[in-house]
Amino acid sequence: xxxxxxxxxxxxxxxxxxxxxxxxxxxxxxxxxxxxxxxxxxxxxxxxxxxxxxxxxxxxxxxxxxxxxxxxxxxxxxxxxxxxxxxxxxxxxxxxxxxxxxxxxxxxxxxxxxxxxxxxxxxxxxxxxxxxxxxxxxxxxxxxxxxxxxxxxxxxxxxxxxxxxxxxxxxxxxxxxxxxxxxxxxxxxxxxxxxxx
Numbered sequence: 001x002x003x004x005x006x007x008x009x010x011x012x013x014x015x016x017x018x019x020x021x022x023x024x025x026x027x028x029x030x031x032x033x034x035x036x037x038x039x040x041x042x043x044x045x046x047x048x049x050x051x052x053x054x055x056x057x058x059x060x061x062x063x064x065x066x067x068x069x070x071x072x073x074x075x076x077x078x079x080x081x082x083x084x085x086x087x088x089x090x091x092x093x094x095x096x097x098x099x100x101x102x103x104x105x106x107x108x109x110x111x112x113x114x115x116x117x118x119x120x121x122x123x124x125x126x127x128x129x130x131x132x133x134x135x136x137x138x139x140x141x142x143x144x145x146x147x148x149x150x151x152x153x154x155x156x157x158x159x160x161x162x163x164x165x166x167x168x169x170x171x172x173x174x175x176x177x178x179x180x181x182x183x184x185x186x187x188x189x190x191x192x193x194x195x196x197x
Contacts, residue, residue, distance in 0.1 A: 055082060073099055080112060089119045105136055114146065123154040141168045145178060148185060158189065
């Protein structure tokens with residue numbers, strides 16, 4: 001009668017070999033996964049430049065002004081602009097909204113809030129701000145152009161886009177470059193990728 005059982009020594013060698021193969025597979029998969037999806041990046045950065053230090057000091061100064069007087073429209077407007085320059089869109093939007101809470105008809109804040117939302121790809125919300133601005137200033141052709149671009153390329157409403165572009169031509173602003181851009185938009189009824197307002 002033959003012994004069909006595996007000897008303990010053979011079993012240990014088999015388990016050890018299988019463990020080594022599994023560890024090697026885990027290592028290879030982990031390495032491949034890190035190459036495909038890097039999750040940690042190290043960015044070395046030199047000390048802030050003089051301009052960056054000045055901007056940080058200005059932000060700190062303006063924040064202190066707003067803290068002392070939460071209704072300081074001028075300081076909030078400057079902060080919102082600085083954050084726009086830094087492309088810190090959410091921070092910028094927060095200050096534009098604070099300005100609008102105090103002055104709901106502030107045309108600059110409405111326009112800049114719309115632009116900031118556009119940069120965040122929140123197109124429908126951006127359109128709301130540009131439309132509010134048009135309610136206050138019916139001949140604001142720049143808001144009409146922005147709305148035309150948003151509706152044509154991002155909200156897929158060609159009729160609304162054409163309506164805004166046509167209104168610009170009806171107003172006839174003294175801006176030949178804008179008029180030329182509007183005519184190109186009207187000549188090309190198909191929405192292609194666009195850089196924005």
